Amino acid sequence: MQSILKDLSFSAVMAGxxxxxxxxxxSVAIIFQAAKAAGADVHITVSWIMALGLGMGLTCFFLSLWYKTPVITAWSTPxxxxxxxxxxxxxxxxxIGVFIFAGVLTLLTGVSGVFEKLMRLVPVPIASAMLAGVLFEFGLGIFTSLKSDPYLVATMIATYLVIKLISPRYVVLAVLTVGIVYALARSHGALFTNIPVGLGQFVWVWPQWNLGALLGVGVPLFIVTMTSQNIPGVTVMxxxxxxxxVSPLISWTGLTSIVLAPLGGFAFNLAAITAAICSGDDCHKDPKRRYIAGLSAGIFYTAAGLAGTSVVALFSAFPQAMVAxxxxxxxxxxxxxxxxSAMSDDxxxxxxxxxxLVTASGVSFFGVASAFWGIILGGIxxxxxxxFKR
Structure with missing residues (x-):
């Protein structure tokens, strides 16, 4: 506890x-769509959000604390x-059987060490280029959102420029604060009205085993999660x-998926986008103190999960342009x-x-995302x- 208090910083907490x-x-809207496709009613959908929040919260907190690095996990959006x-x-x-099966495959991949061995074969420039391609859409999102909500986003960009020059550590906090204040003022304080208050309730459902579903949905769920989420997640680190x-981290996400699947925790993995926020210089200049962002994210994820629909409604109230x-x-x-890093080596x-370019294009073949194909084609x-250039 003393070391945590010593390493505590406001910027790292805000990064979380x-x-x-x-x-x-x-991406919470995609979770709702997946739950609906699975046949979940309102109560089960809330259980999904709670299980996902709890799973991300516990893995973020304890893995970050154990390794003293910002280990950020996420639900599998793809x-x-x-x-x-x-x-x-x-x-x-x-x-539910599909979720558990995919979790077992993830656990076996982590325990065997296969994933970590494959990642070591990827050259740093290729991995960096893949990560830049994954994040590229989010960079473009600043300016595409400028078109949809010009005054709000322009104010946020101006805030970024000013605070970046004055106090870079607090630039993201300043931008977020200005965005929220602007949105509140524009809505005359009505932005957060009609937000339901209360905790959700878990719903446990025992799995059934459908061989066709395990192969037809479970295997693709495993592949998509590993290629679209875990590969970029490792690259961020x-x-x-x-x-x-890496292997223990993959193992723990697989085990978490197995345990929480009956409650709706369909798939957990290493995060890429949010991990990049928690591991960069804006989080803290000292890399050894950035694990606080992982602890912070774990606490906030757990709180968000337990609050269930209240938190989902709260996050949904923010303008999409502001979030982007x-x-x-x-x-x-x-x-x-x-x-x-990608362009430094001739x-x-x-x-x-x-x-x-392949990664940023978003192309997908055989249900496997562009991040994987970017690495494959770049490696070729x-x-x-x-x-042939020797």
């Missing part, structure tokens, strides 16, 4: 809060999108120069750092560019350059 805000506000289009023909109990062992602008501004430094420059280009 911003990560939770963006994590919920940016996995939720997959479920929203794939669960219509099976029962809810079958869906490595780009921030954290050498935290905060996310993009919080990630500008990380995007710049990874682009620099031999890797063009392969890294290919990786960046790099191998060809090394073989």
């Amino acid at each position: 809060l911003v990560a939770v805000l963006i994590g919920f506000a940016s 996995g939720a999108a997959l479920l929203a289009t794939s669960l219509g023909s099976i029962s809810y109990a079958d869906a 490595r780009s921030s120069r954290y050498n935290t062992p 602008a905060v996310a993009g501004i919080a990630l500008l430094g990380t995007i710049a750092m990874n682009l620099k 031999m890797c420059r063009e392969p890294a560019l290919v990786t960046f 280009f790099l191998l060809a350059f090394k073989l």
